[in-house]
Amino acid sequence: MDSGIFTMTFDYDEWPGNHCNDDECVRFYNESFYHLRHHYDTIYHEEEFSQKVLYEENLDSSHAKVYKIKYSINLLPQVGYFIDNEGNHCNEGVSLMALAADTEEIEIF
Numbered sequence: 001m002d003s004g005i006f007t008m009t010f011d012y013d014e015w016p017g018n019h020c021n022d023d024e025c026v027r028f029y030n031e032s033f034y035h036l037r038h039h040y041d042t043i044y045h046e047e048e049f050s051q052k053v054l055y056e057e058n059l060d061s062s063h064a065k066v067y068k069i070k071y072s073i074n075l076l077p078q079v080g081y082f083i084d085n086e087g088n089h090c091n092e093g094v095s096l097m098a099l100a101a102d103t104e105e106i107e108i109f
Helices: 033-038 051-059 096-101
Strands: 007-010 071-074
16 A cells, blocks of 8 residues: 555646645545646635745745645545546445455455
8 A cells, every 4th residue: 555556646737836835735636536637726725825826935935945846646545436438427435445344354454
C-alpha cells in the first residue's frame, strides 16, 4: 500500500503552480479522476486558495519564499469503482479495502 502504485502525481496548467505557504494540504475528491482537471475551485474552495489570491501573492513575493506545489491523488479508494462509456457509475459500493477486510485470510492484510 505504501509503494506508490495507487498514487499519481499530476500537473494541470489550469491549477496554480506556486504558493507562499509550504504546509501540506490533504483534500478529498469523490468524482471521476478524468474530471479532476476542472475541479480546483471545488476542492480548494477557501479564499486563501483562490487563484486570484495565489496570483497576487506570487506577484508580491518579495517578502516571502515561493514554493512549488506538488499535486497528487491516491487512487486506492476508487479501486472497483468505474464509469462506463455511457457515463453510468458502476460498482459504487465496491471497495478494495472492504473486500480485503471481509476475507477469511485477514492475517495477510
